[in-house]
Amino acid sequence: MYFIAAILFVLAATPVLCTAWLDPGKPTHEPIRRLQTRLDTGRVKPKIFILSTFLNEAEAWRGIPEFDVFAQNISVPGLSPLFPNAHCVANGDICQVTTGEGEINAAISVSSLLASPKFDLTNTYFLVAGIASINPKQGTLGSVAFARYAIQVGLQHEIDAREISSQMTTGFIPQGSKSSDEFPHFIFGTEVFELNSALRTEAVRLANQAYLNDSDEAIVYRGNYQTKENVYNPGCSPPTVIECDVVTSDTWFSGSKLGDAFENYAKLVTAGGVYCAAAQEDNAILAALLRGSAMQLVDFGRIIVMRTGSDFDRPYPEQGVTENLFWNDTARSTPAIQNIYIAGIEVINGILSNWTRTYEKGIKPINYIGDILGSLGSRAPFLPEDRVISPSSAGKGGRGM
Ligand SMILES: *[C@@H]1O[C@H](CO)[C@@H](O)[C@H](O)[C@H]1NC(C)=O
Ligand SMILES: *[C@@H]1O[C@H](CO)[C@@H](O)[C@H](O)[C@H]1NC(C)=O
Ligand SMILES: *[C@@H]1O[C@H](CO)[C@@H](O)[C@H](O)[C@H]1NC(C)=O
Ligand SMILES: *[C@@H]1O[C@H](CO)[C@@H](O)[C@H](O)[C@H]1NC(C)=O
Helix, strand or coil, X not given: CHHHHHHHHHHHHHHHHHHHHHCCCCCCCCCHHHHHHHHHHCXXXXXXXXXXXXXXXHHCCCCCCCCCCCCEEEECCCCCCCCCEEEECCCCCEEEEEXXXXXXXXXXXXXXXXXXXXXXXXXXXXXXXXXXXXXXXXXCCCCEEECCEEEECCCEEECCXXXXXXXXXXXXXXXXXXXXXXXXXXXXXXXXXECCHHHHHHHHHHHCCCCCCCCHHHHHHHHHHCCCCCCXXXXXXXXXXXXXXXXXXXXXXXXXXXXXXXXXXXXXXXXXXXXXEEECCHHHHHHHHHHHHHCCCXXXXXXXXXXXXXXXXXXXXXXXXXXXXXXXXXXXXXXXXXXXXXXHHHHHHHHHHCHHHHHCCCCCCCCCCEECCCCCXXXXXXXXXXXXXXXXXXXXXXXXX
16 A cells, blocks of 8 residues: 555656756756755645544534634645545645545545655644444543544454354454454454644643534434433533544444453453444555655644544344434434534644644653554554564464465
């Protein structure tokens, strides 16, 4: 995937270099650094990049009073064919891109964006601003979740639930392991990302200044999550800003069994993370940003993952799992779309208004940030001590041998 991005970068950069070389009025030996500087001066250097994954999330930013992020359309080769342009405000301080949905679209779109010579993203804050299925143990429709960990729960072994043995509580087993509570042995590298918790604290503080939207439909619907045992208390309460983690799966799942299984997996691989939001892109976006960070194109300490609850990951008591999955009441999910803007604008305004004093130099991380491989330096603290990660320690190749 990154190989493609590297090729795109070369292709995109070539015309600029060629023009300089072919221009008879200029010395052919013009130093590369000066060419580079000329390239840089034409670049958009956003302070904030909003990452949306599909149309409705992008449209949440249209027609707002604070800024017009659709003032400039900048085509970026390699983006989704459905969303071929990045968008920016006139002065370039705020930009937005729609990645397309699912892990493959998200990874390639963000890689392509990072490879584009049209942008300088070295100081940019990335705000993943999307909707998600919400775990009613942690939140409700319209809740705004800020993640510290992103966990790729689809990257596991799976046995159809009808064929699992009586000792198994789920058909999912961490890769290379023999049981669901054993930390995975086959590590691919995108299983877990840990974000800058000090930045998250700031984002939560800013988002908490917002009055979140709710709707009559959401109020009535979430009432169904009231139980005698109060297990879904957050699910049947009004939406708030919450700090908890996001899981990524290409498969759009529904049900308390899968919800609980992924909650356990998320906790296992992060040594304590709390799953509250399920989406189909975040680990892919973060994998692309991590590699960009290793190439010093972006700063991995400047990423905020914000997901708002548009539907529940599991039914309420007595409701069928398919009924939960096939929900079609858009009025119920409207607060999620609205709260992307309502909470997100506080974060954006906070960053812009304190740019010179605080954000330009960055919010220093006080926790580990990066991937499970420790690609940005130190060892991931959630990786068990007995796990040695090497290029030969993972996957189908190992299994077949
Ligand atoms: C940019 O593209 C969007 C559609 O994605 C459109 O609504 C907007 O008018 C375009 N802006 C300009 C300046 O062409
Ligand atoms: C939504 O689903 C219900 C029941 O599954 C069905 O009766 C109704 O027609 C659907 N509405 C729309 C707009 O699809
Ligand atoms: C929030 O809800 C109110 C009442 O329904 C509505 O008027 C307002 O436009 C909503 N805010 C946004 C940003 O959509
Ligand atoms: C700006 O940042 C400083 C330090 O990080 C913080 O104390 C202050 O409250 C911030 N101001 C605003 C308006 O966010």
